[in-house]
Amino acid sequence: MRVLIRGAGVAGLTLAHELASSSINVVVTEKANRAGGGASWFAGGMLAPWCERENAPGAVLQLGQTAADWWDAVLPGHVKRKGTLVVAPPRDTADLVRFASRTSGFDWLKAEEIDALEPSLAGRFGKALYFAHEAHLDPRRAINALHEKLVGMGVCFRFDAPDFPEKGFDRVIDCTGARAIGNDPRLRGVRGEMLVLETLDVQFSRPVRLLHPRIPLYIVPRTNNRFMVGATMIESDDSGPVSARSLMELLNAAYALHPAFGEARVIETGSGVRPAYPDNLPAFSEQDGMLRVNGFYRHGFLLAPAIARMAAERLLSSRAGKSEGHTTFAPPVHRQPDSSYIGASQ
Numbered sequence: 579m580r581v582l583i584r585g586a587g588v589a590g591l592t593l594a595h596e597l598a599s600s601s602i603n604v605v606v607t608e609k610a611n612r613a614g615g616g617a618s619w620f621a622g623g624m625l626a627p628w629c630e631r632e633n634a635p636g637a638v639l640q641l642g643q644t645a646a647d648w649w650d651a652v653l654p655g656h657v658k659r660k661g662t663l664v665v666a667p668p669r670d671t672a673d674l675v676r677f678a679s680r681t682s683g684f685d686w687l688k689a690e691e692i693d694a695l696e697p698s699l700a701g702r703f704g705k706a707l708y709f710a711h712e713a714h715l716d717p718r719r720a721i722n723a724l725h726e727k728l729v730g731m732g733v734c735f736r737f738d739a740p741d742f743p744e745k746g747f748d749r750v751i752d753c754t755g756a757r758a759i760g761n762d763p764r765l766r767g768v769r770g771e772m773l774v775l776e777t778l779d780v781q782f783s784r785p786v787r788l789l790h791p792r793i794p795l796y797i798v799p800r801t802n803n804r805f806m807v808g809a810t811m812i813e814s815d816d817s818g819p820v821s822a823r824s825l826m827e828l829l830n831a832a833y834a835l836h837p838a839f840g841e842a843r844v845i846e847t848g849s850g851v852r853p854a855y856p857d858n859l860p861a862f863s864e865q866d867g868m869l870r871v872n873g874f875y876r877h878g879f880l881l882a883p884a885i886a887r888m889a890a891e892r893l894l895s896s897r898a899g900k901s902e903g904h905t906t907f908a909p910p911v912h913r914q915p916d917s918s919y920i921g922a923s924q
């Protein structure tokens with residue numbers, strides 16, 4: 579079986595990995611001149627299914643719990659299992675209580691426990707939630723490493739190739755993220771703006787989330803004293819430069835978390851468009867023989883491993899002659915019955 583995957587974002591690369599691991603002949607084409615030409619490049623890299631459950635369906639927790647193990651097994655050394663710390667300014671403690679009421683898998687920390695975990699925050703917060711089982715990675719390093727690994731596994735890449743011909747392939751899988759908006763009427767874009775700050779005055783070992791009334795901020799530590807600061811959530815498929823307002827709000831929130839961020843250098847500003855379906859859950863859909871894997875919304879790094887595994891199983895079972903596009907495959911992701919979605923009764 580020869581499979582063409584369009585799109586070398588996290589969706590396309592994880593799927594390529596699952597297929598190549600089963601000895602499928604895979605070609606990945608990418609519009610940009612490198613892997614990660616879309617939203618994946620701007621992600622925080624949080625593998626945080628318990629925190630995300632605050633405003634995500636249970637499937638995100640269910641499917642996302644295996645993500646850290648998948649990344650660890652595929653790219654050893656990339657995953658940092660340090661948990662997530664969630665704090666709120668003293669006047670917004672009610673937000674912390676509300677966050678706790680909508681999530682699970684955390685411990686309440688007192689001031690001295692926060693200080694022990696993240697000494698840079700010493701004396702700043704009286705209470706926090708600590709999600710010990712969560713993890714994070716650097717998305718750009720992970721994308722580059724996965725690309726390299728796939729090349730070593732025999733996967734063929736074609737960059738600068740938005741219109742690569744389909745001739746000669748048994749299956750074509752579209753993993754083009756927000757670029758598929760317009761071709762897939764259910765898909766919409768959710769713009770996410772981010773910054774990279776650099777400072778020697780703050781050290782974090784893990785993602786820190788600040789429950790802020792306007793922008794729920796998170797800061798993910800990178801190497802070289804850098805921090806990814808994210809992210810806005812704007813219903814738009816505009817991937818243009820960060821707006822002045824978003825820049826101000828993200829910086830204000832970072833400053834509220836720690837005033838030393840006020841002196842940090844702004845290394846980068848950027849934005850990506852998160853591809854999302856109405857229920858904000860990823861999906862497989864099949865139309866005219868083309869499989870589409872899309873809709874990862876805020877959860878590409880978190881959910882792509884599980885979805886890639888399921889999509890690969892689906893393809894492999896269709897190769898083995900099982901019924902295609904019918905009830906043999908039942909993704910745990912909840913969907914309304916719809917004939918265009920694999921797993922629905924047709």
Ligand SMILES: Cc1cc2nc3c(=O)[nH]c(=O)nc-3n(C[C@H](O)[C@H](O)[C@H](O)COP(=O)(O)OP(=O)(O)OC[C@H]3O[C@@H](n4cnc5c(N)ncnc54)[C@H](O)[C@@H]3O)c2cc1C
Binds near residue numbers: 613615772808849
């Ligand atoms: C600011 C921000 C922070 C985020 N933080 C997190 C996080 O902490 N954790 C998490 O799990 N998720 C996070 N996400 C979400 C995550 O980034 C997305 O869910 C994920 O990147 C979607 O991956 P994708 O591969 O579907 O799309 P993309 O990454 O957009 O990849 C699609 C690829 O297809 C290529 N392409 C387009 N057209 C064509 C064509 N015709 N032919 C070939 N290639 C084509 C594009 O160039 C691109 O490389 C974040 C997103 C943003 C914007």
